[in-house]
Amino acid sequence: MPADIRSFFAPLKPAELPRLPLKPPHALDLPVPWTLNLPAGTTSSNTSLPWVDQTLANSSFSSIWQPSSPRQPDEPDSDNEWQPSANAVRSDEMREKVMRDPDLCREIIRGLPIVVAQQAGFGFCVDCTYRTSKENGYIQVTWAGASHFVCLQELLVWASGHWLDVGDQASHLCANPRCTVVGHVVAEPGILNQRRKGCLSWVECPHNCGKVVRACVHTPQCIRFRPGFSNWEDFRANGFH
């Protein structure tokens, strides 16, 4: 599969993306979007729809994963031997550099190992084949020697020219935690992300004409696959009434 397969998956038009101010992200409060590799002892609220975001509402997620903050190199440890690892410093520096550079974000995303989504319902997505973190179920991205410096969905937000503001979550419009398509993940307040759970996005037209009508009240619209279209934008343009 050529790396430029994403040219078929054009991002949403800028006008459809939330216009969030470019501010430094604060402590993230991302939902655990998938049931894979959930921390031991946790449960997931589930639905019958395979593409619906599987949010781990009862997890104290901030205790599981947070973006790293700059280390204090001279801060003594109890045994006076603590030093920030070279990798931790690299990760912090890389976050600072990459979050401000959407073009670099897209370059990093283009370098990820991918496969066109095979899971039912995710056919408009291009999946990253990295294993998800055992710790929190996210795909963590390593680049240029900075190990696991960002999770995939946050990188997609940065690539769209936005940052996560206070209270924001990286929200999958496609509900696919492996997705690498810029435009399928947006930054939005957690409450709006939660309201996408269970959304059908569209339903068959009652005229039985082969087209669909929108059933989603969210902005931007939730993404759900339908065969016969080259990407979500093609479907939006030609498959809807």
Ligand SMILES: [Zn+2]
């Ligand atoms: Zn997607």
Ligand SMILES: [Zn+2]
């Ligand atoms: Zn119709």
Ligand SMILES: [Zn+2]
């Ligand atoms: Zn929706």
